[in-house]
Amino acid sequence: xxCFVCRLEYSKKIFMIYDKFKILFFSLLIxxxxxxxxxxxxxxxxxxxxxxxxxxxxxxxxxxxxFHIYAEPSISDYKVLHVASVxxxxxxxxxxxxxxxxxxxxxxxxRDALIPIITSEWSSAANNFFNNYNGDGASAVxxxxxxxxxxxxxxxxxxxxxxxxxxxNDIGHVSIYPDAFDLEPNSSLMSAAMDVAxxxxxxxxxxxxxxxxxxxxxDWTCDYQCMAIEYMYWCIVSNMGILDDPQxxxxxxxxxxxxxxxxxxxxxxxxxxxxxxxxxxxxxxAPDGNYCPSSGSVGDLNLDGIVNVLDVILxxxxxxxxxxxxxxxxxxxxxxxxxxxxxxxxxxxxxx
Numbered sequence: 001x002x003c004f005v006c007r008l009e010y011s012k013k014i015f016m017i018y019d020k021f022k023i024l025f026f027s028l029l030i031x032x033x034x035x036x037x038x039x040x041x042x043x044x045x046x047x048x049x050x051x052x053x054x055x056x057x058x059x060x061x062x063x064x065x066x067f068h069i070y071a072e073p074s075i076s077d078y079k080v081l082h083v084a085s086v087x088x089x090x091x092x093x094x095x096x097x098x099x100x101x102x103x104x105x106x107x108x109x110x111r112d113a114l115i116p117i118i119t120s121e122w123s124s125a126a127n128n129f130f131n132n133y134n135g136d137g138a139s140a141v142x143x144x145x146x147x148x149x150x151x152x153x154x155x156x157x158x159x160x161x162x163x164x165x166x167x168x169n170d171i172g173h174v175s176i177y178p179d180a181f182d183l184e185p186n187s188s189l190m191s192a193a194m195d196v197a198x199x200x201x202x203x204x205x206x207x208x209x210x211x212x213x214x215x216x217x218x219d220w221t222c223d224y225q226c227m228a229i230e231y232m233y234w235c236i237v238s239n240m241g242i243l244d245d246p247q248x249x250x251x252x253x254x255x256x257x258x259x260x261x262x263x264x265x266x267x268x269x270x271x272x273x274x275x276x277x278x279x280x281x282x283x284x285x286a287p288d289g290n291y292c293p294s295s296g297s298v299g300d301l302n303l304d305g306i307v308n309v310l311d312v313i314l315x316x317x318x319x320x321x322x323x324x325x326x327x328x329x330x331x332x333x334x335x336x337x338x339x340x341x342x343x344x345x346x347x348x349x350x351x352x
Contacts, residue, residue: 037149039081040292041088046070053133056125057116063087064098066105067168068114068137072125075117075144082149082289083117083142086160089287090168093335095327097293101281104172112137113171115164119144139170139229152289153237155248161287165233174229177280181232183225193270194231214257214267235271238264240286276335284335288324299345301329307348315342 046060048070057070059077061084069087071080091099091108099105114137118126121143129141146159153161173181182188185201195201199210203224209216215234217227234256237243241261243252249259258264265272275282299307301314317323318337325337331344 037085037289038292039085041081041084043077043080053129056128064091066099066108066113067091068112070114071117072119072123074119078149079147080117082147083160085289085291086152086287087164088291090164090283093283093285093327094330094333095293103176107172107176111171113167114138115140115142115167117142137171140166149289152287153242155243155251161237161242162233165236166229169232170229180274180280183228185224189274190232191228194228197231197268217255235268235275239275242286285325285327299331299348307345311345312342315345
């Protein structure tokens with residue numbers, strides 16, 4: 001009887017410890033879900049406050065010396081840094097601290113590419129910008145309620161990836177690679193691919209798209225060039241895998257049907273070949289809202305100062321989709337994280 005009571009008391013203590021562990025675990029889980037992303041970029045005071053179009057923006061981030069973020073004072077630093085991080089990840093997809101395409105950097109810098117973050121379309125800063133901006137580097141804006149750092153690029157939650165991609169493509173890629181990305185009808189590889197995706201060449205929105213079309217944008221205010229820049233965005237994020245979940249697939253089906261990388265590759269063959277052609281150096285990895293270029297050794301994925309089996313485990317988890325990919329895990333710089341990168345890290349360990 002005495003032993004039974006002892007075991008009973010022991011069991012109670014175990015359950016108490018277990019309950020405390022559960023509370024601690026869920027506290028940490030909740031805490032981590034609200035933790036901010038790691039962004040090695042800095043918000044400073046607006047250096048162009050004397051510009052009539054930009055005078056009401058107080059926050060500024062210079063992204064890789066070629067892309068400018070301006071924000072109203074009421075926009076949280078968390079959101080401003082999220083937009084800056086996404087821009088940096090798209091420009092420096094391997095996260096080595098340099099823009100992947102020098103020609104793109106040159107064009108964006110020359111045209112002062114920028115995106116303003118505004119509270120609403122009726123704000124004083126928005127009115128000021130729309131009435132006074134006469135530059136050649138803006139093609140999209142971001143509203144405060146469109147930004148969700150916890151869901152980078154997720155449809156319906158965060159429009160950051162979409163709007164930043166629009167600016168980079170419209171101000172940069174269209175100009176430096178016109179044969180591939182010009183927006184006019186019959187002008188580029190992309191315009192030809194889009195005509196196939198829409199089931200024919202439609203200068204204006206048709207009353208009904210053909211059954212074989214997989215891109216059927218129906219905004220009557222969007223002309224052919226607008227359709228092309230939207231098409232380029234859909235293709236890029238499909239290839240990255242950002243749209244690959246049932247909720248998104250169902251939500252965008254009325255406009256874009258190829259919501260998974262495999263479906264995009266097997267259906268829109270021409271555009272897939274264009275986007276993955278290394279000559280254009282387009283981003284292949286989806287932004288995750290973290291941007292701190294690696295300054296460590298090649299293969300040191302967890303940045304602990306040594307390349308070892310822990311880095312192998314981390315990259316294997318990335319390949320399996322259990323961990324988000326990071327740019328510098330693409331060891332051979334082929335635009336994807338796969339078994340070849342695993343082999344390279346193993347060889348680094350064996351050779352050391």
